[in-house]
Amino acid sequence: MRKKYNWGILAPGKIAHKFAEGLKILEKANLYSVGSRSAERAAAFAKEHGFAKHYGSYHEMVADPLLDIVYIASPHSHHMEHTLLCLGHGKNVICEKAFAMNSSEVNTMISMAEEKDLFLMEALWPPFQPSYIKALDALKRGNLGEVLYLRSHFAFKAPYDPDGRLFNPKLGGGALLDIGIYPLIDTLTFIGKPITIEAFASFAPSGVDHTVDIHLDMGKGRYASLYASLNSPGGICTELFCSNGKITLSRNRDLTQTCKIEAEESDPLVYTFKPAAMGYHLEAIEVMDCLDRQVGQSSYVSWSFSRDLIETMDAVRKRINLVYPGN
Amino acid sequence: MRKKYNWGILAPGKIAHKFAEGLKILEKANLYSVGSRSAERAAAFAKEHGFAKHYGSYHEMVADPLLDIVYIASPHSHHMEHTLLCLGHGKNVICEKAFAMNSSEVNTMISMAEEKDLFLMEALWPPFQPSYIKALDALKRGNLGEVLYLRSHFAFKAPYDPDGRLFNPKLGGGALLDIGIYPLIDTLTFIGKPITIEAFASFAPSGVDHTVDIHLDMGKGRYASLYASLNSPGGICTELFCSNGKITLSRNRDLTQTCKIEAEESDPLVYTFKPAAMGYHLEAIEVMDCLDRQVGQSSYVSWSFSRDLIETMDAVRKRINLVYPGN
Structure with a gap:
């Protein structure tokens, strides 16, 4: 055993x-x-x-x-x-x-x-979730063509509390680091690292970003528009506009995940998942699998993926001039 | 009579x-x-x-x-x-x-x-269509709050023909003037004129924009992300993320228009319309009404609205460096 x-x-x-x-x-x-x-x-x-x-x-x-x-x-x-x-x-x-x-x-x-x-x-x-894996699998099959445009939002209404984790700059609060990271994960996963980054933001009185709107040139005529806000009940959804179809990934209020795949000229396919324990156990399984195999990093979330992600967030912060105390 | x-x-x-x-x-x-x-x-x-x-x-x-x-x-x-x-x-x-x-x-x-x-x-x-009027009416009622984020795309796959109207620079071809105008109409109608314009574009061999991705700062923490492409089967949809809900306006392949209204904590309302004669007669009715009333311009599409629209397109063209022969 x-x-x-x-x-x-x-x-x-x-x-x-x-x-x-x-x-x-x-x-x-x-x-x-x-x-x-x-x-x-x-x-x-x-x-x-x-x-x-x-x-x-x-x-x-x-x-x-x-x-x-x-x-x-x-x-x-x-x-x-x-x-x-x-x-x-x-x-x-x-x-x-x-x-x-x-x-x-x-x-x-x-x-x-x-x-x-x-x-x-x-x-x-996200990288461990069944809806995500379904989307990656559909893209690999090839009939959807390549991802030309990624559009993703993560938005909910958080009551303003300047001392709470979400709004306190000393705790690294703000929309980007907490929820803007999800649209960025999707972008890096489904297209790659952006070439040009534009971003707009508005700020809470505590100084952290209340809303951030990110616009990415991914090269080769591919773009991404990302939106994260602590100020609107917009929910969670990512759409991949492909050359021959579309994939829509969403997370619903009832915690189900859906992956809708619309290949050109075919009827849409909708997959719905409700992972056990909200899906967090999948991360723990990966950790123990890696330890079993005595590898220092996961191939699902590699160190280089995490580096690309934080470097992209650093670049967005620079565009919106979001500075945290002490760094 | x-x-x-x-x-x-x-x-x-x-x-x-x-x-x-x-x-x-x-x-x-x-x-x-x-x-x-x-x-x-x-x-x-x-x-x-x-x-x-x-x-x-x-x-x-x-x-x-x-x-x-x-x-x-x-x-x-x-x-x-x-x-x-x-x-x-x-x-x-x-x-x-x-x-x-x-x-x-x-x-x-x-x-x-x-x-x-x-x-x-x-x-x-758009301004004469029942789905549009339903959305404006819902916003006027006030329970959705204000529009914080507008997201709109108009995308279809047009076969490349350098001499055809869509791709010929001499005829004013390209995604922006032909279909990018729709997301811009929605932006001006539902929020107003942008303060800052960013845009990315890729170009067809003929020199016109094949895809244009526009990012707008509308002021007061409000943003818009617009996408138009002659290169993907993405369809037509505009979403208004409001402080207390969401409106989704879409035009389907079967020519129906839908307006989905999701007020916070309420069940979504979906209105579907299929206007007679595809809805073009509504523009003609407005023209004749104005002539009956002996007014030189429509209040639905005023000269100032058309001026704002073309000025915004001029600004986008400047950002993406789209120059037409002779102007």
Whole structure:
């Protein structure tokens, strides 16, 4: 029988609950420890989800020699610090997106993973989802032709709270890093890295981007228009206009994902998926598969993919003049 | 009983057939004359649609004192010349979009209409359509809030023909003037005139824009992303992301129009319309209503609207460096 892995959760916030639900359905995942700056929060989270241990500090958690993998769910502003802490203690890491605040931080994280010969992956949700894989498969078949135009939006109404994670510049708040990243993931996945980047943005009183509208020249007559907003109930959808058809990927309020494939002159095909545990378990499966195979990075979300992603976000930030404290 | 109006068609091409079908269902419209550079084409068109007279030259047609209104359906490159010819002979004019090649030509046309005290209107299809009026009405009611983001595309696959109207630079071909105008009409109608214009384009071998991708900053945190292409089967759709909901306007292959209204927390409402004579008769009704009321311009498509539209297209052309012979 294959090894079971001891999982730890660093910073048990909202997203960590979803991830823990994912771990629960995986035989190979042992819900091992939780670390929080608050001992009470760690204890409550461990109790709720059935983790064996809980720590009132991240340092104590990573000092535990039996811990194999840490899922980092702290705010973007602390991703590098916490990733380096875990890698420094010999722990493998899956770190929530945005991977870090900028490409310099991401490069530091990747260098340390290489140096320590440990596994490191950005916790990106889309590349593991069945709707996404269906779209990639349809494109590979070839009858849709090439993607000429990608259009993607991620928009919801977030109540303005200058201290909350979404709006606090000290925590890396704003639309781009938190949700604008999804249209960018889609662009890099389905077309590649942009050649020219234009962007407009409007800002919340706290100084972070409330809405960002990104316009990309992808070369060879291919373009992308991306929109992310904390200010409109627009939902989540990506459309790929191809030379011989169209693919529409959407995520609905009821958590189903749909992939609609419209090849020219054919009836549309609609695939609907509702993954178990919201689909977060798929990321954890990939981490454990990579550890089984003793590879340091995932081929679904490679280090070079994460580098391209953060470099594109850096370039967008430069266009809209979005500067975070200290970087 | 009110006056019947004698209609003339100048340049009986593809779009003129559709317009003639519209005239046929209007009691007040008398299908009077057809003018073409080819006497045979004029005769054939007159016979097919039941026009009383046909002329093998535009000059002969406009010299006819009984002709009241001319619908100009020649290529964009000739709109100014033909509009001035008609106005110069005392005829009222409805001229196909794009109104002319640039704002200087449009200003010349409008000045002459003012000087001669004649009616002049750009033949824009959308503003008269029931789906459009439904959307404007929904926005006026207020529960959707304001339009924060407009996204619109008009894309179809046109076989490349360097001599055809769509691709010939001498005839004002290209995606922007022919179909990119629709997303721009929607933008001006539902939000207003842009503050900042960015645009990317790729070009057909003949030199006209094959695809144009336009990105607009509308001010006050509002944006628009527009796409027009002669190279993908993407169809026709405009989405208005509002602060409290969304409106989706689409035109389907079966010629129906739909207006989908999604107010926050309500079930979506979908209105489907199939106007008589494809909806072109609505433009003709407006022309005759204006003549009845003795006004020189329509309030649906005012001269100032047409000026804003061509000025925006001039600005887009400047961004993408699209230059037509002679202007």
